[in-house]
Amino acid sequence: MPIRPEPDHELTDIADYVADFEIASSLAYETARYCLMDALGCAMLALNFPECAKLLGPTVPGTVVPNGSRVPGTPFVLDPVTAAFDLGALIRWLDFNDTWLAAEWGHPSDNLGAILAVADHLSRQNLANHQLPLTIHQVLTAAVKAYEIQGVLALENSFNRVGLDHVILVKVASTAVVTHLLGGDKAQIVNALSNAFVDGGSLRTYRHAPDTGSRKSWAAGDAAARAVWLSLLAFKGEMGYPSALTTPKWGFYEVFFKGQPFRFGRSRGGSEIRPYGSYVMENVLFKVSFPAEFHAQTAAECAMSLHPQVRDRLDEIERVVITTHESAIRIIDKTGPLHNPADRDHCLQYMTAVPLIFGRLTAEDYEESVAADPRIDALRAKMVVAGNEQYSRDYLDPEKRSIANAVQVFFKDGTSTGQVAVEYPLGHRRRRAEGVPLLAEKFTRNLSTRFSAEKTAQIVDVFSDAERFEAMPVNEFVDLWV
Numbered sequence: 001m002p003i004r005p006e007p008d009h010e011l012t013d014i015a016d017y018v019a020d021f022e023i024a025s026s027l028a029y030e031t032a033r034y035c036l037m038d039a040l041g042c043a044m045l046a047l048n049f050p051e052c053a054k055l056l057g058p059t060v061p062g063t064v065v066p067n068g069s070r071v072p073g074t075p076f077v078l079d080p081v082t083a084a085f086d087l088g089a090l091i092r093w094l095d096f097n098d099t100w101l102a103a104e105w106g107h108p109s110d111n112l113g114a115i116l117a118v119a120d121h122l123s124r125q126n127l128a129n130h131q132l133p134l135t136i137h138q139v140l141t142a143a144v145k146a147y148e149i150q151g152v153l154a155l156e157n158s159f160n161r162v163g164l165d166h167v168i169l170v171k172v173a174s175t176a177v178v179t180h181l182l183g184g185d186k187a188q189i190v191n192a193l194s195n196a197f198v199d200g201g202s203l204r205t206y207r208h209a210p211d212t213g214s215r216k217s218w219a220a221g222d223a224a225a226r227a228v229w230l231s232l233l234a235f236k237g238e239m240g241y242p243s244a245l246t247t248p249k250w251g252f253y254e255v256f257f258k259g260q261p262f263r264f265g266r267s268r269g270g271s272e273i274r275p276y277g278s279y280v281m282e283n284v285l286f287k288v289s290f291p292a293e294f295h296a297q298t299a300a301e302c303a304m305s306l307h308p309q310v311r312d313r314l315d316e317i318e319r320v321v322i323t324t325h326e327s328a329i330r331i332i333d334k335t336g337p338l339h340n341p342a343d344r345d346h347c348l349q350y351m352t353a354v355p356l357i358f359g360r361l362t363a364e365d366y367e368e369s370v371a372a373d374p375r376i377d378a379l380r381a382k383m384v385v386a387g388n389e390q391y392s393r394d395y396l397d398p399e400k401r402s403i404a405n406a407v408q409v410f411f412k413d414g415t416s417t418g419q420v421a422v423e424y425p426l427g428h429r430r431r432r433a434e435g436v437p438l439l440a441e442k443f444t445r446n447l448s449t450r451f452s453a454e455k456t457a458q459i460v461d462v463f464s465d466a467e468r469f470e471a472m473p474v475n476e477f478v479d480l481w482v
Helices: 009-020 026-046 080-092 108-128 136-155 167-181 186-198 215-235 252-256 279-283 294-310 326-332 348-358 374-380 389-396 429-448 453-462 466-471 474-479
Strands: 266-268 317-324 383-387 405-411 420-422
Touching: 009 136, 009 167, 009 186, 026 080, 026 108, 026 136, 026 279, 026 429, 026 466, 080 108, 080 215, 108 136, 108 167, 108 215, 108 474, 136 167, 136 279, 136 466, 136 474, 167 186, 167 215, 186 215, 294 317, 294 326, 294 348, 294 405, 294 420, 317 348, 326 348, 326 383, 326 389, 348 374, 348 383, 348 405, 383 389, 429 453
Parallel strands: 317 383
Antiparallel strands: 317 405, 405 420
């Protein structure tokens, strides 16, 4: 009978980090505040879209949950598993929340669905038991660590190349930090993490033609909910599977990665990535201007600047050349019919055509009412997508991590615009000073679609004082959004 092994070091490394590491970076906490602000703003905007709103609420209508989690922007009081799904889906629905790009990409604020739902539930439960609620500082600490786990695993390990969707990393990261929030010890964190990997991951087919669909907008909520459920099981004492990653034949590595373990190389400008720290939060990418897949953000920015030169000459255009990087070509270079909003917001050509024509790119521009404009598909048909090796190298360079695109329009009379190139999108760390005021404007604008001017101003003010904000009880913060 084989002896049950010690846990895989990848699991214990994460457990040690979550349980023991002290976040000392003021930049990480400041950025985490912006991330929570932006994610909840995106969630409020998503509530205006019926296809999202219809998925929310209790599994059985009328269910009442004592000390349940509130879902911001709604009247729902739910168990933390269902609340994590709802908030995770809201944050992700419009493809407008923050992003991390490396060998694997993803959206670290997807973890906030699990973190805030559990923190709210625990706070209300504590108060009912005459104990102190959790504070927003604890939420931000959990966010920094979840971002780090998801982002570090993504640096050199491509899950999409083996057909797995990136939300597996949301499930893994949220499982670790939520188990810790619940009061789980390192052994329980390892047990919960092992079950997250034993789950495997969902297929990416819902992000790609011909099956692109709305599941890509609630997949993060699904991952967040699963993380909370696995965490609750571990906290109750459910066992784990210590060699879930490494066991021959049946382990995660053997089944999904052809036996190759995760790579943890020199991915921070020459410094080792272990132990985990706060690198990912400090360098996260915000979607400031456009609700669009991040590999197209700079293409849309280029198109916006070209709009004044082409808006009156659309019929004269012979071709549009988009120069981009390998990752964009692999996942959002898309020709032919586009069948729904999920299809359109993952099409590089569509996200370039709309701002060229209209001088804007909003969530509504993916709906049928706009997509039916024949000028969009006519312009898409004239687009040529070309790869640039330097752009692809800079995308993976830890000192740069650019997301470069260039756009140039050629006319039938032989003239052309200049080539407009943007290496770093507005939400990049290199443009943080420029982007943060606009991120705050985005937040206010998103809230105003759901709340009165007075209520919007009250919520905005809460975020303005970092010290006061971090000391705020989680339940009081969430109550602001009900």
